[in-house]
Amino acid sequence: DTGVSQDPRHKITKRGQNVTFRCDPISEHNRLYWYRQTLGQGPEFLTYFQNEAQLEKSRLLSDRFSAERPKGSFSTLEIQRTEQGDSAMYLCASSFQREYNEQFFGPGTRLTVL
Amino acid sequence: GQQVMQIPQYQHVQEGEDFTTYCNSSTTLSNIQWYKQRPGGHPVFLIQLVKSGEVKKQKRLTFQFGEAKKNSSLHITATQTTDVGTYFCAGPYAGGTSYGKLTFGQGTILTVHP
Numbered sequence: 001d002t003g004v005s006q007d008p009r010h011k012i013t014k015r016g017q018n019v020t021f022r023c024d025p026i027s028e029h030n031r032l033y034w035y036r037q038t039l040g041q042g043p044e045f046l047t048y049f050q051n052e053a054q055l056e057k058s059r060l061l062s063d064r065f066s067a068e069r070p071k072g073s074f075s076t077l078e079i080q081r082t083e084q085g086d087s088a089m090y091l092c093a094s095s096f097q098r099e100y101n102e103q104f105f106g107p108g109t110r111l112t113v114l
Numbered sequence: 115g116q117q118v119m120q121i122p123q124y125q126h127v128q129e130g131e132d133f134t135t136y137c138n139s140s141t142t143l144s145n146i147q148w149y150k151q152r153p154g155g156h157p158v159f160l161i162q163l164v165k166s167g168e169v170k171k172q173k174r175l176t177f178q179f180g181e182a183k184k185n186s187s188l189h190i191t192a193t194q195t196t197d198v199g200t201y202f203c204a205g206p207y208a209g210g211t212s213y214g215k216l217t218f219g220q221g222t223i224l225t226v227h228p
Binding site for chain 1: 156
């Protein structure tokens with residue numbers, strides 16, 4: 001399977017714990033995106049990378065969220081001191097670097113904060 | 115900030131009926147993309163429109179991009195049960211360098227009764 005993969009698929013944690021998610025993009029893609037999706041809503045942009053550089057981060061993203069893509073391949077999204085409001089589906093997508101680029105989404109990580 | 119609105123939020127049709135969803139942006143878009151998300155699945159890219167007034171067809175699906183590049187529509191002719199899902203429009207701001215940052219509409223949920 002050469003699509004975008006995410007791990008884990010599901011995560012249940014207690015409030016206040018830290019969690020980390022991983023995304024492996026399509027290998028030829030140098031752009032990688034993180035989105036958050038809650039029930040009944042469209043994906044909400046969090047941040048994106050071009051190679052290893054984080055080019056943009058949503059102003060809605062609190063300091064508890066951090067993302068890395070150290071070698072320009074896989075990426076991790078960490079949420080520190082989780083809150084119940086962080087419960088959502090976290091989607092990763094990747095694309096080629098060009099002006100108009102369709103994004104290929106992974107299956108997502110569903111986070112539940114108790 | 116940029117807002118993308120879709121109507122209707124829900125649409126129930128009998129199999130064989132047509133379906134249309136409309137997308138409106140508060141700002142001019144450099145392009146518009148449409149995604150489909152099946153229940154329990156992740157968004158899957160359908161098509162991208164770039165030019166003002168552009169119309170594209172994919173079998174029973176017809177996509178339009180408005181002259182002002184602020185609105186778009188997706189029309190499905192003779193719906194089938196396989197068309198069930200949520201249809202999202204998404205687009206980046208025109209101008210600037212944030213080509214990667216997609217703003218999604220909240221989606222139109224389509225159900226098809228056999």
